[in-house]
Amino acid sequence: MRNRILAVVTAALVVLLTAGHHPLDAARPLAERVTIVRDTYGVPHIQAETEEAAGFGLGFAQAEDHIEFLARNVVEARGEAARYFGPSGLNNDLGVRRMANLEESRRHLKDLDGTYRKVLEAFAAGVTHYVSQHRAELPAWVPQQFTAADFVALPRAGTASGASSAALARALQTKYATTTSAGIEAHWIVDPASEGEGDDVGSNAFAVRGNRTTSGRAILLGNPHLSWGSLYWEAHVIVPGKLNFYGSTLAGLPWLRAGFNEHLGYVQTNNRPDLADIFALPLDPARPDRYAYDGKSWPLVSQDVSAEVLQQDGTITTERRTYLNSHLGPIVYKSATHAFAYRSSALDAWRFFEGFWRLSHAKNIGEYKKVLEKRLLPTSNFTYADAAGNILYVWNARLPRRPLDGTDYSLDVPAEPRYLWRKLHDLDELPQLLNPPGGYIQNANNPPWFVSRLDPIDPGRFPEYVERGEMALRPQLAVALLGTKDKLSVDDVRELKYSNRLLLVERVKDDLMRAVAAVADPSPDLAEARDIMAAWDNTSAAASVGGILFQRFWETYRTAAKQPFAQPWDEARPFDTPSGLADPALAVKHLEEAVAWTRKTYGTARVKWGDVNRFR
Structure with a gap:
């Protein structure tokens, strides 16, 4: 592969690269049928004779920039994270292995469009080609070989592990008692006491x-x-006469x-669709290893799952779990009276x-x-x-x-055929x-x-x-x-x-200043807070003084107040609420305390926003 780093790349120059390509020859290796040119920002412009060759170049260029991040995602999707990175990966591995993530992904490769399947296979080959050229420089855990199934499995892994989320277990634990009758244990994929699910992004x-x-x-x-670790990645893909697309993806994703x-152009933002249902299957009181569905008795089928785990001393142990499955899906929780089966439309988004x-x-x-x-x-x-x-x-x-009969679909639903x-x-x-x-x-x-x-x-x-x-x-x-x-x-x-307006400040600062002004004999800290807030321009501009103080105030006040706003969000006024302070006296207390905290943390209460929030 020719990989050229140029000082300046223009669109016209990229197009002209086709003149240097060999005549189309399917027998030639993919690496000879694609050129990667990087501009001054490091963005790869991938010029390929075919879409398959473009997939190869896309995989190679991603590997050049983020091979360890990419490889770790693949390792996790295979259910091998704990084998290489220790116990922190165990819940992931058990979850994706329980869902047979890699095996099912291999089985469903046939469902893909034939041309795209070749593109995906070429993407994996491009990553593999990079690894083969740099094997000695890479950690031993980076796989030697990548396959198309790895990159089908990768996005599905999130759904597979989502079925084992602590949040889901906690919700079911809260709604249904964990106390059980004799001989019956409560089951979930992951301990409900586990930590949360990550950043709100x-x-x-x-x-x-x-x-x-x-x-x-x-x-x-x-x-x-x-989040910072998501590693957004830009590229420009050109297949003359077929494709000329500039865009972004996350490192490791195959398009x-x-x-x-x-x-045309398009972008995405995260939404929160309800793609999954939990079906509450009534257990047979006489045989708790069976459940009732549609007038029939069905068995709960045991599934043994194991995963290797790297220990601190370098040894490898094997952790084993036994889970239960139903014909509606895996059981994620079991109480004395019900087993709860998980079903998601994302699990078959091959x-x-x-x-x-x-x-x-x-x-x-x-x-x-x-x-x-x-x-x-x-x-x-x-x-x-x-x-x-x-x-x-x-x-x-x-x-x-789903049936529109007033059913609440936010957690579990009756295990009846009409809800399937x-x-x-x-x-x-x-x-x-x-x-x-x-x-x-x-x-x-x-x-x-x-x-x-x-x-x-x-x-x-x-x-x-x-x-x-x-x-x-x-x-x-x-x-x-x-x-x-x-x-x-x-x-x-x-x-x-790039707007640095802070709408929260605009909604509550007037109430805050009135509450401070009402204090007859303010302390030195409160007086300083008053002066800083009065002079502040209500923005997060780098030179702005007041944002750090306000941020600390709001964090502690919001935690202490049951409802921080005088006017909570109102669906009738969705663009103008929430607003105001529900407890001005409590707000004054936390503003005063924020001055001391800011001074102790940064040496002055008048710290600039850009002195705290910056790139190094």
Whole structure:
């Protein structure tokens, strides 16, 4: 493979690289049929003769940048994390092994589109090729060989381990007593006392229609911000006459998830669809190893799962667990009276990344929607814009079609045939907004009803199990920013991404200042807090003084107050609430304490935001 690092790369130069390619010859190795050119930002521009060769280049380039991160994800998806990294990986390994993650992924490779399967096999070959060239430099745990099944298994691993989440176990433990009758034990995949599930992550997306832009053309902005360790990765893939797509994905994932071609662009933000149900199976009182379903008695089938675990002294031990399965799915909890079976539409989303591959080829909104109609992609809000001027929002999910009889689907449901869903909702049954008259769409992980203040989507048109919840302050700020000008330029939209406005401060600071002013004889610390807050511009600008103090105040006040806001979030006023302070006296106390903490931590209460929050 020719891997060139150039000082400057222009789009024209990348296109001209085709002149140096050999005539198309299927017998030539893939490594000879792709060129990778990196620009001054290190972004790989992958020029390939075929899509298969492009997949090879994509895998090789990802491995160049993030081989250990990529390999660790594959090891986890194989259920071998504890073997190489110790006991912290055991719950993951037991979860994915219980779901036969790698074996099932191998079995379902046949379900993929034939062309994409070749692309996926080539991606794995590209990673393997990199490892073979750098074996001596890499840790011993990095696999020697990668396969297409590894990269089908990778996104599924999250769902497999999700069935073993501590949060799910805690919810069932809370609802149902763990006390059991003689001879019956409570079962769950993971101890409910385990730690939480990780960071709350998400992204922002804006699409602005031509009636709201200075150019008259649509503008799309994607602002992904998952955790630091997620390793977003950019690339440009060119297959002359077939594909010219620039976008991003997460390291280890086998195609670009978001980006643009000559005709259109799209980005995703996390949504919260309910893809899984827990079925409460009544146990047979006389035979607790059996359960009742649809008038028949069914056996609970034991499954032995083992995983190797690296110990601190370097030895390897084997941990074994015995789990129970039903014909509806794995049992995640068992009480004295019921066994609870888990079923998720994401577990059979074998063509997940085929969906992104297909989207990257779309030439217009019709082709784009046809891909989404295939229900290949399990989750995400999709925000779209195209050269024809269209903008589109879709709340996407492989959402099970459930009975609309008032049942609460948030945790467990009766184990009755009518609740055993067999179909997914069609695309046209999901919330979406096309070319709104108000001229914009935004999503910052908010429920779909609030993508526009001017053109709201009516939740009453959709089942209750479609995502509900509050409009958080981050998307409220996005809506406010989009309303600051009648017409927006590309630079304007880009600047919205970098806004340092703090909407929380704008909602509560007036109440806080009034409460401080009401104190007849403020302490020196409270007086200093008053002066800092009064002079503060309410932003997180690097030179701004006050943000660190306020952040500490809010963290402790919010924890101490049962309800921190005088006006909690109100669905009738979703873009203007919450606001005010519910307990001004308590707020004053915590503001005063925040001064002492900030001074002790940073040497002064007047610390600048940029002195604390910075890159090194």
